[in-house]
């Protein structure tokens with residue numbers, strides 16, 4: 433057992449899907465996995481292991497933001513030997529042509545995270561996806577005829593910002609969407625020599641102000657879930 437995950441060694445598969453929302457983890461386990469075992473309820477941050485098309489796979493909630501996902505990713509890698517970490521999250525569109533429910537494969541993640549600023553002493557590091565996972569996810573998405581976009585996302589330490597126009601500089605530089613964890617996932621994976629990818633579904637738009645409900649974010653972003661399960 434680790435501090436935040438109540439699993440025994442061997443309870444967690446080498447490939448783990450990582451939604452921020454623990455109830456999205458529960459939905460995936462109940463909807464897609466067979467022979468499911470819940471290995472974690474510590475802090476209500478559910479973790480499950482089961483099989484998908486005969487392959488052993490786990491799904492673990494991470495909570496919201498860089499500090500929270502960093503805890504889970506560190507423990508999954510250091511204590512449980514996880515090798516493939518696939519975030520499946522929601523995000524807010526920063527571009528007119530990135531629509532609600534589109535899927536984004538995060539090739540890279542810009543960030544205002546203070547954690548990475550401290551780690552790299554105020555200089556820039558470019559958190560980047562694993563190419564094999566990215567390429568495979570793209571091919572699966574195309575085959576499934578999912579509206580998919582690949583590019584840079586912005587990992588923010590804020591969900592609410594006082595300056596309503598904060599995102600425009602990032603949009604001008606081609607960033608597709610905002611979320612809150614990917615830069616941390618990619619940075620830790622790079623340091624630990626494991627594979628990481630973030631697959632995101634657009635839940636709302638900072639451009640048009642459209643949005644989806646929390647229930648939709650929990651249960652209906654199934655394209656992203658199925659792409660991740662088939663990697």
Ligand SMILES: O=P(O)(O)O[C@H]1O[C@H](CO)[C@@H](O)[C@H]1O
Pocket residue numbers: 451452453495496497520521522523591611612613649
């Ligand atoms: O849907 P999840 O995976 O939680 O991801 C996004 O949603 C949360 C904010 O509502 C943040 O965690 C953000 O990154």
Ligand SMILES: O=c1cc[nH]c(=O)[nH]1
Pocket residue numbers: 522523524525591610611612635636
């Ligand atoms: O972090 C996030 C996630 C979804 N939508 C946003 O606007 N921000």
